[in-house]
Amino acid sequence: xxxxxxxxxxxxxxxxxxxxxxxxxxxxxxxxxxxxxxxxxxxxxxxxxxxxxxxxxxxxxxxxxxxxxxxxxxxxxxxxxxxxxxxxxxxxxxxxxxxxxxxxxxxxxxxxxxxxxxxxxxxxxxxxxxxxxxxxxxxxxxxxxxxxxxxxxxxxxxxxxxxxxxxxxxxxxxxxxxxxxxxxxx
Amino acid sequence: xxxxxxxxxxxxxxxxxxxxxxxxxxxxxxxxxxxxxxxxxxxxxxxxxxxxxxxxxxxxxxxxxxxxxxxxxxxxxxxxxxxxxxxxxxxxxxxxxxxxxxxxxxxxxxxxxxxxxxxxxxxxxxx
Numbered sequence: 001x002x003x004x005x006x007x008x009x010x011x012x013x014x015x016x017x018x019x020x021x022x023x024x025x026x027x028x029x030x031x032x033x034x035x036x037x038x039x040x041x042x043x044x045x046x047x048x049x050x051x052x053x054x055x056x057x058x059x060x061x062x063x064x065x066x067x068x069x070x071x072x073x074x075x076x077x078x079x080x081x082x083x084x085x086x087x088x089x090x091x092x093x094x095x096x097x098x099x100x101x102x103x104x105x106x107x108x109x110x111x112x113x114x115x116x117x118x119x120x121x122x123x124x125x126x127x128x129x130x131x132x133x134x135x136x137x138x139x140x141x142x143x144x145x146x147x148x149x150x151x152x153x154x155x156x157x158x159x160x161x162x163x164x165x166x167x168x169x170x171x172x173x174x175x176x177x178x179x180x181x182x183x184x185x186x
Numbered sequence: 187x188x189x190x191x192x193x194x195x196x197x198x199x200x201x202x203x204x205x206x207x208x209x210x211x212x213x214x215x216x217x218x219x220x221x222x223x224x225x226x227x228x229x230x231x232x233x234x235x236x237x238x239x240x241x242x243x244x245x246x247x248x249x250x251x252x253x254x255x256x257x258x259x260x261x262x263x264x265x266x267x268x269x270x271x272x273x274x275x276x277x278x279x280x281x282x283x284x285x286x287x288x289x290x291x292x293x294x295x296x297x298x299x300x301x302x303x304x305x306x307x308x309x310x311x312x313x
Contacts, residue, residue, distance in 0.1 A: 037216040046214065122214050125207060143193065144207045145215055150194040169190040176203060 002155060007071065014070035017061075025061055032074060034146060035156045036081040042129060042141035043085035052088055056081045075158020082138070124184045128175060136171025139164050 002010075010031070016024035036056055040049035059080050067076055129140055142153045150168055154161040191198025 034216045041214070041216075122210050125210055126214060144204070145211045147208050147212075147215070149196060165190070165194055168193050172190075172193055172204070175207075179203075 010073060011070040014064070014067065014073045017064050018067065022061075025064065028073065029057060029060075032077055032156075035074070035142065035148075036077060038142045038146045039078055039081045039138055039157075040085050041126065041145060042137040043089055044130075045126075048088065052081075052084050055084045059084065072158065074156050078157045121184050124182065125179070128178045128182060128184060131178065132171055132174055136167050136174060139167045140171040140175060143168055 010028065013024045013028050017028060033053065037049055037053060040052050040056075043049075044052065056077070060077055063080075067073065126141075126145075129137055129144070132140065138157070139150075139153050139159070142148045142157070143150070148156070150164050151161060153159070153168075154164045157164075189198055192201045193204055
């Protein structure tokens with residue numbers, strides 16, 4: 001959990017960033033980027049998440065002057081990341097409607113294993129998490145990928161501890177069934 | 187069956203699946219502090235600062251000077267690019283590029299916020 005000192009530091013940095021101080025913003029960015037990357041990775045694959053991080057930074061920098069409560073900086077940033085991720089997913093859906101991969105092509109990709117795969121099924125696990133309902137995806141990714149505790153997730157995302165706890169439990173239950181069904185886990 | 191405490195805050199009965207997933211996903215965990223590509227989003231600011239550097243000296247024309255610099259003006263640009271020094275019979279003016287950047291950045295923050303679906307307010311909707 002963030003100490004009072006850390007919170008004070010964040011507040012001061014946010015005030016400076018709001019006045020247009022780019023280096024204060026960069027420091028804030030460093031402090032929060034792993035959480036934001038986790039949120040984006042709960043929606044899209046790693047490299048795409050990395051690209052979307054740039055969009056999140058740009059939007060946050062442009063809009064930070066409108067942020068009134070410096071204590072809400074972290075949840076505010078998480079919401080920008082969520083919106084950027086959702087927009088990217090919506091764009092992908094639109095693209096999928098117009099560009100359809102042929103069945104043969106898809107079969108070939110599967111046969112040659114051209115889908116990128118991390119060590120020991122990490123990609124399959126992430127894919128299973130991304131297939132969960134949105135409410136479960138994010139807390140579960142932050143818990144399992146970043147190894148944050150529930151209280152830490154609540155603090156960083158601005159979600160209530162109660163809803164994080166419930167969504168973690170329900171999401172884990174669904175994931176367990178999905179991993180067994182897919183044969184990813186023994 | 188675990189009561190969920192271990193998933194919540196790593197207390198209570200251990201859930202082996204949670205441990206296995208955390209260890210497997212460790213390879214995907216974002217590590218270190220990767221800075222955002224500043225060049226990508228600061229480029230427009232640098233362009234704006236360059237415009238300012240042109241506009242600031244011309245601004246003097248409003249106070250009786252001519253917009254075109256007198257022929258004996260000498261302008262020098264330090265190798266580090268940190269400041270532009272303009273020498274003229276009216277005196278020497280130094281324009282700090284960093285300061286100009288910050289002032290442009292300050293103007294950017296005054297621009298209206300993007301539509302509600304793109305940029306959130308302080309209040310976060312719960313899932």
